[in-house]
Amino acid sequence: MTKQGANSTKTTSTFDKSILFQDQTEFEMVDVPPYGAFKIRSLTRAEALSMSGEENVAKIEQLIISMGTVDPELSATDVKRWQEHAPTMALDPLTEAISKMSGLDEEAEKEAVHEFPEGPGD
Numbered sequence: 001m002t003k004q005g006a007n008s009t010k011t012t013s014t015f016d017k018s019i020l021f022q023d024q025t026e027f028e029m030v031d032v033p034p035y036g037a038f039k040i041r042s043l044t045r046a047e048a049l050s051m052s053g054e055e056n057v058a059k060i061e062q063l064i065i066s067m068g069t070v071d072p073e074l075s076a077t078d079v080k081r082w083q084e085h086a087p088t089m090a091l092d093p094l095t096e097a098i099s100k101m102s103g104l105d106e107e108a109e110k111e112a113v114h115e116f117p118e119g120p121g122d
Helices: 017-021 045-050 057-068 076-085 092-102 104-115
Strands: 027-032 036-041 069-071
Touching (some): 027 092, 036 092, 045 057, 057 069, 057 092
Antiparallel strands (some): 036 069
8 A cells, every 4th residue: 555645655565466366266076866976166257257148048057067067077069969968957966066166146146136126026
């Protein structure tokens, strides 16, 4: 912080900004029956923001799973192919777990509260 004025003194910040650029990714395993266990990670803010404005739910799911699945590695094209062959709810455990780890489910809840502050039907 810098003080302004005739007798200004300059102080140095004690904040180490390098901590802003350290990997803060969280990992966990999630079971997706009947396929097995998947290693997933939280999305970065940049990844989450890259999906803003996307209205196609299938595309959003492809992006979430392809960016958040570590093992096995899946591209958006892989996820699209999986969507085309999987039962309706098959990918939900992955999508929900990655979204929750990344705070995306909280964002949707905050947006709903902002859009409908009185609650449903009010």
